[in-house]
Amino acid sequence: MTGPSRPSTDQGISFTFDGKHYHARKGDTLAAALLANGIGLVGRSFKYHRPRGIMTAGIEEPNALVTVGEAGRAEPNTRATDVFVYDGLVAKSQNRWPSLSFDLGALFGLAAPVFSAGFYYKTFFGSAKRWMFYEYFIRKAAGLGNAPRDVDPDRFSQRAAFCDVLVVGAGPAGIAAALEATEAGKRVILVEQDSIMGASLIRDPQALDSLWVEECAERIRAAGGHILTRTTASGYWEHNLVTLSQRLAEPGQVPSRGVAQRLWHVRANEVILATGSIERPMAFAHNDRPGIMLSQAARTYARRFGVLPGKRVVIATNNDDAYQTALALKASGAQIVAILDARPAPAGQAYGLPVCNDAIPFSTEGNRHCLKSVTAKVGGISKSWDADLLAVSGGFTPVIHLHMQSGGTLKWNDAAQAFVPDRSLQNVKTVGGAASPEPTFTLTPISPPKKSFIDFQNDVTLADVDLAWAEGYRSVEHLKRYTTLGMATDQGKTSNMAALSRLAEKQGVAIPEAGLTTFRPPYTPVTMGLLAGAGAKDAGAHKRRLALYDVHAAKNPIWQPLGYWFRPRAYPMAGESLAEAAMREARSVRTAVGMTDVSTLAKFEVSGPDGVTLLETACATSVGKLAVGRGRYTFMLREDGFVFDDGTVWRLDENRYLLTSSTGGADRMATHLSYVRNYLHPELRVSVVNVQEHHAGIAIAGPKAKSVLAKLIGEEPPRHMSTVAAKIADVAVLVLAASYSGERAFEIYVDARNAEPVWAHCETTVVAEGGCLYGLEAMEFLRIEKGHLVVGGEIDGRMSPQDLALDKMLNKAGGFIGAAGLSRPALSEVGRRQLVGLEAIEGSIPEGSMLVTADGQSPEGHVSASAFRIVNGGSIALGQLAGGFLRGGEELIATSPTRGQRARVRVVPPHFYDSAGERYRD
């Protein structure tokens, strides 16, 4: 740029670009403000670091990518054409060092022949050592802007919306459609990605001006319609679900009410796409210099922003629309040096402008910051013009992305040389320019292909397409991946048709026969925070809190995420590590007594005379002979016969049972029971109610557990696998005598609202008996030593009851889910992996390690859980080993090469402690 191109009045907004202060007008895009301040060089290209300016005035911008904002609010790769300047905006150029103007990365351009299409793939040729050399440099060079390291301080919202009609695009066609639907009494949402409505009317207000737009907007709102600006329809999904990304604050800006962006999930009965079209650039040598701009963009800067992007203007076109640009720029004070019209005379001759027909741009000259001259072939003869702006128009590409994402098909419009929407699979229609693009003249590039860029963002030239073709890439999808054409933030919005045209030319076919790549969501880039929504700072989900959460929190435990739950992992005393605390807690259970919170266990109350039938369908063990007040271990199978969960079932009354199962499988078990209740046996007289959260659960375990419980309930505790209703601290509780630790143990269930006094009373009594609280880590030690299974560990979805030595417990009457699957021959094959115990001969057994007979041999199993003997010491583990039941005493190696850990182990039975089960029986 040669200097400021609009008066400096009314410039109340200040911003910085690469540390320098500038001024802008309200309503300016960053691109407009940079142009107004005479800045032509805005970025560096991805691969060759070529100087790039501003090419467009919209979301399709491939060149002017900047980082906007600071610290956690920094947003890299933001198009300068898609951010509206606010006071204090901080923008930085990207992909350059040490500065934008003097970028050493431009040396890559000198090695352009090396970095041609597919160079990345070619680095994989030859020995791996070569790649190890390349890798460092490729990784250093890859990418554009840098992702912020700080946490984004803003919030992101996700909101649902429902409407009769969703109109995408607030240009003349979209506004008219929205107005008609709204005034017909329909619920209407109209979305526009710009900050104001009007679209092409902002640039070309000849017939319908801003007053018409405002009047329509008022009528739409008055009739109950909802208008969302700065909102882009980013994806079109099944069942007319359209996602919208809305900017409530500009990139890097402090949002007024804390929410920076909102992701809308809109379910519409009908969708009207008024998405317009995108102007195409032209391919010629050095067509990527600052000062070369799309024709409509130049017109937009002049008319909307009052910015004249050049004073000596050459316009290259193959259609009539560019003449509107010539007239607009001329009216703004620019000199139209020449109009290069690819069409033969008399095209364009009626405008009274210096038109050259049969004229195609050939090359340009300039420097890092601006354009200096344009050379064209006019009737085959070279001609040059001094110019600081070249406005090009290679025709128009309808924005058909959403139509295609909806499952719609396309057809070829020969007059416009473009694909347009054809059939729709959902209730969607396209109106306006996207349905009826302007006719255009077929233009074949004549310049040498090497510097004729077609994908500006990825530095893909015509020569790259030619090379891909020469190297055998025939499919357009392969071409895309080999050249990287159409990738990155612009997703080929300005490049696809040029590439297709070249590919078709090479194939000797028409463009439609060359094919088209798939348009996938999102239409424009969306931030990761927007996708994460309100959970962006919390792994996308709410933390599930125990009913006794505050009680635990007061003891400052180490917390353990378990699904969405957070449970105490251990309660360290002063100076204790996790391992020390857990071992102390486990020893307390083995030698005295301990208590822990087991509230998260899945719990279902099954009521009704057909409860047994339901349970004996859902569970693989028998239930019918269970006496009132008794319970038993049970497990459940998938249809294919594999174990997927286990738990206990208790008969509370003649027709009332309590089924417990694993915490992590609670939702899956609810689905399993619902499947039995509502699908397999809807005729049953039974009620299944999920009471997981209704009951808080407290487990007391250890040699003293029985005496502790006797004190708590004031009566003889129930024997193992029996139950009794009692009171603790005057609160009604249900006591189940069940053990997961291997010690005499009880689970106390209480209405969660009344859990605190019960817990407090239990804790006081346990501590008085020399016991302590224990967490998940100690529980894991205890259950491994006892050889109890855990879902997700030993029960990993691949183990049959036989593999886990549970087959003796199967209901011999059959009829349970998975019974048929168990008869599959594969489940009886020799060599299946089976549950084994492992004890270390040397070293500590790494959890998750492979079991091999010798180094270098194939794995024959793996370690599912490992721990140390609680009282006697020594590393032990549970594992799954091929043919494990018959391999007792065999020595193996447990190895984890990725962690550099290994241990020599001996195969033993999977019960390291009280295998006879004498400790939990009176």
Add this chain to the structure above:
Amino acid sequence: MTDVTVSNLPSAPLWAFEIWSNPDAVAARFAAATGFALPKMGTSGGNDALRLIRYEPTVWLAEGDATPLPSILDTDGALTAIGGGVTRVLLSGGGWRRLLMEGGVFDAECPTFAAGSSAATIIDHVNIRLHVLNEDACLAYVPLSYAEGIIHFWQEAATALD
């Protein structure tokens, strides 16, 4: 600025009221005993002492004095206590519909979702049952473990509704 207040209500006796046989007979006994009909799907009904919300084809959430319910059910269904696992949250003010669209998948802004309507839905990944009290208030039944998280979510979202 859209107006809505999020309030955590005291716990209440809540029950799952399920019918497995003779639904017409149970409905007749119910109406005779309580003075109001068993509500249909998507609706609630009741009086000051007892309110029922139908949330599954054969299951109602009962709130209040459940004393008459076992005899109404007789051998045709079961009553199961669930109140310990549910937190009641009152959303009051004209903005409750807009608030429920945050993180939601249900059309709470639909005019037919009016007083006496109910719904079982997911909001910000949490399973929630809704009962419209009137145009300015909606009662939400939230799982206890998620209550603090979802209340925080609503309170934060309420500051940025439009």
